Amino acid sequence: MGKKSILILGAGRSSSALISYLLEKANNGNWHVTVGDFFEQAAKDRVGSSGNGTAIRFNIEEEEASAQAIQAADIVISLLPAAFHPRVAKLCLYHKKHLFTASYISDEMKSFHEEAKQKDLLFMNECGLDPGIDHMTAMEVMDRIRDEGGKMISFESFAGGLIAPTTDPSNPWRYKFTWNPRNIVIAGQGTAKFIQEGQYKFIPYQQLFQRTTYVHIPGYGDFEGYANRDSLKYISNYKLDDVKTMLRGTLRNKGFCSAWNILGQLGCTDDSYPMERVDQMTHREFLNTFLPYDKVMMLEDKLMNRFKLDQDGPEMERLRWSGLFEREPIGLNSGTPAQVLEHILNKKWKLEPTDKDMVVMWHRFIYSMKGETREIQSHLVALGDDSIQTAMAKGVGLPLAIGTRLFIEGKIKDRGVAMPLSKEVYRPILDELRHFGISMQERNVVDEQA
Known part of the structure; x- marks a missing residue:
């Protein structure tokens, strides 16, 4: 299996534990992490000197550049403000990419369920704290x-x-x-x-x-x-x-x-x-x-x-x-x-x-x-x-990171717009969170x- 590409959108307050976890486990997991933020320096600060990560400038308002970044990924993790998630989701649908967020499922996000399911995509939401x-x-x-x-x-x-x-x-x-x-x-x-x-x-x-x-x-x-x-x-x-x-x-x-x-x-x-x-x-x-x-x-x-x-x-x-x-x-x-x-x-x-x-x-x-x-x-x-x-960063970011790892390993079978409510999802996430004192x-x- 080729190396997977994970695109993280947003390098703000809640991103530190998520990015650290995925960078740390990138070699064993066989993936590369790209961090995109409106302020490229914020993304660079999060990636640091890791050879498993790349920092880019990402602005959801720049449609062509956003589409290119998402097209290059296998899995997108959006930490953008919740109002932007549907726009990210539409690009993920078009380019057939999986999506993870920690935000509530809006009515618009819910409307993508059937199409995501038909395309064998997982849009996992509400997977933070x-x-x-x-x-x-x-x-x-x-x-x-x-x-x-x-x-x-x-x-x-x-x-x-x-x-x-x-x-x-x-x-x-x-x-x-x-x-x-x-x-x-x-x-x-x-x-x-x-x-x-x-x-x-x-x-x-x-x-x-x-x-x-x-x-x-x-x-x-x-x-x-x-x-x-x-x-x-x-x-x-x-x-x-x-x-x-x-x-x-x-x-x-x-x-x-x-x-x-x-x-x-x-x-x-x-x-x-x-x-x-x-x-x-x-x-x-x-x-x-x-x-x-x-x-x-x-x-x-x-x-x-x-x-x-x-x-x-x-x-x-x-x-x-x-x-x-x-x-x-x-x-x-x-x-x-x-x-x-x-x-x-x-x-x-x-x-x-x-x-x-x-x-x-x-x-x-x-x-x-x-x-x-x-x-x-x-x-x-x-x-x-x-x-x-x-x-807060641990509580929001670690469930997202663990869920992403489990999905890459083929341990999450859900498809469509989903929440972490099934035993196959919540049990391994909670088990690993205990090692982090949560x-x-x-x-x-x-x-x-x-």
């Missing part, structure tokens, strides 16, 4: 429950990318950007849909960060979680047609959501229109544009009045620490509110070289077995090494209470 490891660890337990004769009643799952407890102790948010900042700023927009105790629930964006739930992670304490956009679509994927509760959500440290709710309620996370005079605006003026004019009342007073806040309360502390009250120029020529907010927050929320991030995941399974109702809780905590080899710890809650 969240989505990805969450699916695989959930299916591992649920398949075991069903194989033993049990029936699922309820499933809840929360995950989040945070900073390690020892990182930046003065940061009251306990948060920094560990993956695409834009996705974080606009997260939660759109109505969250889930089912709880047999009742369908819908939470509009303006209520999302007010309706949180607490999740306890042994050894790390309590976190707060808010609902993801669409938990309902996973009912059929997980084979949970009769389930009473199905809820997937995002974890943050306690206190995050009440402060973020203020920014959302003001309109700072709106990405639908460009703001005027951004190039002449300070941080303080940006925040003030979303509050009523008052020739006497200061910005802080208007905020406290509008949201019933205490001057020394946790919400004001977080906003103050973020620099939002400063008279510092924003430093952007133009932008939507969300883009401006991202730019301001990045000044404080950017990982410093020695910072370590933390990935947290938690599942709760309630099921019936032999006439009894039982409960399993499982959790995962992974810490990053530094600002490059982050827990694994769920299970506890049987019924036994604990007995």
